[in-house]
Amino acid sequence: MTGTRLAGKVAVVVGAGQTPGETIGNGRATALLFAREGAELLLVDRDETSAAETRRLILDEGGRAEVHRADVASDDGPASVVAAAVDVFGRIDVLHNNVGIGAGDGPPHHLGDEAYDRIMDVNLRATWRLCREAVPALRETRGAIVNISSLAAIASAGNLTAYKLSKAGVNALTQNLALTNAKHGVRANAVMPGFIDTPMAVDAPVQALGLDRAEYAGRRADHVPLGRQGTAWDVAHAALFLASDEAQFITGVVLAVDGGQSVLVG
Numbered sequence: 296m297t298g299t300r301l302a303g304k305v306a307v308v309v310g311a312g313q314t315p316g317e318t319i320g321n322g323r324a325t326a327l328l329f330a331r332e333g334a335e336l337l338l339v340d341r342d343e344t345s346a347a348e349t350r351r352l353i354l355d356e357g358g359r360a361e362v363h364r365a366d367v368a369s370d371d372g373p374a375s376v377v378a379a380a381v382d383v384f385g386r387i388d389v390l391h392n393n394v395g396i397g398a399g400d401g402p403p404h405h406l407g408d409e410a411y412d413r414i415m416d417v418n419l420r421a422t423w424r425l426c427r428e429a430v431p432a433l434r435e436t437r438g439a440i441v442n443i444s445s446l447a448a449i450a451s452a453g454n455l456t457a458y459k460l461s462k463a464g465v466n467a468l469t470q471n472l473a474l475t476n477a478k479h480g481v482r483a484n485a486v487m488p489g490f491i492d493t494p495m496a497v498d499a500p501v502q503a504l505g506l507d508r509a510e511y512a513g514r515r516a517d518h519v520p521l522g523r524q525g526t527a528w529d530v531a532h533a534a535l536f537l538a539s540d541e542a543q544f545i546t547g548v549v550l551a552v553d554g555g556q557s558v559l560v561g
Contacts, residue, residue, distance in 0.1 A: 300539045302333030305384040307376060309367060309425060310393035310443075311338035312345025316494025317508070321443060322393040323349045324527035325534050330358035332535060334389065337380045341366045367394060368416045373424040377432060387432040389538045392422045393443045395495075397458040411457045418461035423468055426483075430476060437480030439542075441534045442469050446489040446553050462487075466549045473547030482546040484537040489553025490515045492524040520555030 306329045313320030326336055330353040338353075340346035343364040353360040363379040365372045380387050396417045399410030426440055433440065447455055448462035465485060472483035490496070492512060501508045516523050533552045536542055551557040 298332040300332040300535060300541065301329055301389070304334045304388035304438075304538075305337070305380065305386050306334040306389035306391060306538065307337045307339060307380050307387055307429070308391045308393065309339040309376065310395075311336075311349050312340035312342045313349075314345075314494045314499055316498030318492050318494060318497070319527045320493045320495060321488065321491065321527045321530045323352075324531040325391060325393060326360070327352060327356075328528070328531040328535050329389070329391075329538070330360060331356065332539070334358075335384055336360040337376070337383060338362050339365055339367070339376050367421040367425060368413075373421065373428045376425060377428040381432060386436050387429055388436045388438040389441065390425065390429045390433065390438070391441045391443075391534060391538065392425055394418060394421055395443065395445065395458070395462070397455055400455050400457050402453055403456045406456050414457035415461050415464075418458065419464040419468070422465055426468070426472055430472075430481065433481045434476065434479040438482075439538050440469070440472060440481070440483040441537045442483070442485040443530070443534075444469070444485045444487040444549060446487055446551065446556055448487060448549075449557065469549065470547045477546060482537075482542070484542070484546060485549045486530055486533045486537065487549050487551045487553065487557070488525065488530050489551065489556040490519055490524045491527060491530060491552075493527050497524075518556065519553070520559065523554065525552060525554055 308326045310322035311326045313323045326349050338346045346362045350360045365375050444465045445462040447459045448466050452459040469483050469485040
């Protein structure tokens with residue numbers, strides 16, 4: 296551990312594994328940073344092997360973390376996550392939802408029902424249900440929710456209809472959670488990443504489409520006013536701030552972490 300900003304707190308990180316790639320993903324980076332700041336963690340992912348690797352990295356640094364395998368889009372997934380956290384740690388102080396898929400998405404006139412339903416189930420419905428299940432425990436600790444949205448929620452995303460709708464929904468959900476739980480001391484905020492150099496955002500399309508990674512990453516960087524893509528650590532540090540007591544008077548905020556892209560969007 297290197298800090299104390301989350302000392303004594305229990306954090307549930309949903310999406311704590313990652314797809315293979317050259318860089319680190321948002322969920323794993325956030326889990327590592329939370330652990331370095333003193334949190335005990337429940338690492339949730341449907342890929343148990345990937346979550347276990349995140350746990351190994353945390354244990355190597357002297358932290359404490361346990362793995363819970365769950366498909367949060369399934370009927371019993373969200374409830375099992377909360378039950379596991381309370382059973383293992385006795386409480387929940389932070390719920391961090393880092394879930395998102397976009398496979399099969401497309402423009403409205405080509406998007407099929409099955410792809411639409413799956414994206415909405417994972418990105419929005421599962422996030423809502425995780426929050427719903429966790430709120431009673433979070434009210435007991437006056438805890439915090441940090442949801443990961445996307446710049447796609449407010450930016451042009453013609454070929455990502457369901458993804459855009461789902462992340463816009465996450466923004467609205469976060470604001471409603473903030474409003475309806477403020478009197479119980481529960482804060483809810485969201486992080487809205489722009490172009491971040493993660494395995495899911497860069498390596499997955501590079502491999503699927505046979506692209507040159509450096510060229511593809513460079514094209515993405517060209518759209519960022521700061522002149523580079525962000526890293527998962529940029530997202531993780533924003534999540535850490537919102538989860539910590541440093542943000543104890545901040546709720547209902549959707550924080551863009553995008554190198555200025557949202558300024559271009561206006």
